[in-house]
Amino acid sequence: MQKIKKGDNVVVLTGRDKGRxxxxxxxxxxxxxxxxxxxxxxxxxxKQSAQSEGGIVTKEAPIHVSNLALADPKDGKPTRVGFRVEKDGKKVRVAKRSGELIDG
Known part of the structure; x- marks a missing residue:
């Protein structure tokens, strides 16, 4: 199980976008x-193509996961991720900061 997944809200820890x-x-x-x-x-x-017009396009570039931290579901501040096994045997992700369950 991964600590950070697609759809998670994250906080940037370093670089020019720090805090975003x-x-x-x-x-x-x-x-x-x-x-x-x-x-x-x-x-x-x-370059111009049949699907899209050309020109200067602004888009997201990949960022290293070590520069990201999961946003705590409670207050949105950066937190580490822990794991807990529920009573039904399901492994779930937990925010270390608040102990809150991370959905997804």
Whole structure:
């Protein structure tokens, strides 16, 4: 089970976007990177195609997972992730900061 998954809200810990929060759009486990909505934005020149017009496009670039922390479901501050086995034998993720269950 992964500590951070697609759809989780995360806080950026370091870099030019430090303190910003966003939702994970895509995880890249082989490279240990993630795409986060509205974080690590870069401008790229894009060639015109039948589907999209060309020009300078702003999009998210991957950010290393070591620079991300899960946002606590209670107050939105960065927290570490722990695991707990429920009575029915299901393994769930828990926020270490508040002890709150992380859905997903």
């Amino acid at each position: 929060t966003g939702e994970i759009l895509k995880m890249m486990p082989k490279e240990d990177k993630a795409l986060v909505r509205g974080v690590n934005l870069v401008r790229r020149h894009q």
